Ligand SMILES: [Zn+2]
């Protein structure tokens with residue numbers, strides 16, 4: 001019988017949350033074993049995403065504790081569960097937000113796995129990547145290209161995927177005016193992808209601090225929304241075909257709708273709980289649209305990684321060792337990180 005396992009430490013370090021709103025605890029646990037259709041991954045890097053707040057604060061309905069957060073995971077396959085044939089021992093793989101679909105709901109029956117009604121999310125539905133070893137089902141795995149480091153690849157599995165996939169499905173064509181609101185974890189990647197897609201890119205940020213960086217990342221215009229009315233500035237440029245709203249501020253998003261051109265679309269990826277305000281007249285005039293977007297499938301992740309490899313799009317990251325997960329998380333929450341925080345194991 002073929003080998004299905006390589007040397008695995010019997011115990012592992014884990015950064016977990018024991019109750020809603022609890023602090024990170026670094027504990028030692030038994031290394032898990034993969035079940036049928038699963039693999040065991042030796043985690044090398046795991047990005048800290050703002051959505052990890054759903055785990056940390058126990059906001060996700062039905063979440064159970066203790067729980068290990070983390071859905072930007074990159075590592076090496078150490079053990080193959082039963083009925084796993086398409087992946088190899090030692091292969092480097094990633095796991096993003098899409099942690100597995102049920103295969104039976106209406107969306108899945110249509111092949112729309114991204115919108116599976118019972119989508120499993122690593123770090124929420126089951127333990128994620130803030131640990132040394134992680135079990136994941138094969139339908140959650142993406143292959144990582146050779147030339148990307150694990151720490152660089154990790155944020156591309158959620159922040160990269162979300163901006164890449166939403167923009168490529170936005171309907172904007174090369175040469176179109178595309179604005180990226182927010183120069184942060186999502187936005188700094190969105191600007192790069194928008195530039196590589198051949199759009200005329202407008203970056204919108206608060207203050208002038210990020211103006212030079214936004215241009216370096218590929219924006220041809222920078223709008224400081226503290227100093228100018230961003231919607232008016234966009235109209236002076238002809239109106240945006242797409243505005244990718246990445247900063248989690250519903251107020252800021254509401255103010256941008258008037259910056260859309262005819263048939264323009266505001267795509268919302270920055271997650272908040274407050275309402276976005278828009279009048280029917282604003283949408284009817286110019287047939288404008290408002291759309292949300294959530295990540296993608298592992299195949300979309302592979303497209304994101306391949307495109308990034310091809311074009312040189314990379315996240316800007318700050319790394320922390322697993323033991324300092326609490327510090328890394330606090331850094332992400334502070335909004336001061338440049339721009340994605342990644343745990344390394
Ligand atoms: Zn995420």
Ligand SMILES: [Zn+2]
Pocket residue numbers: 101102103104105106107108109115116117118119
């Ligand atoms: Zn489904």
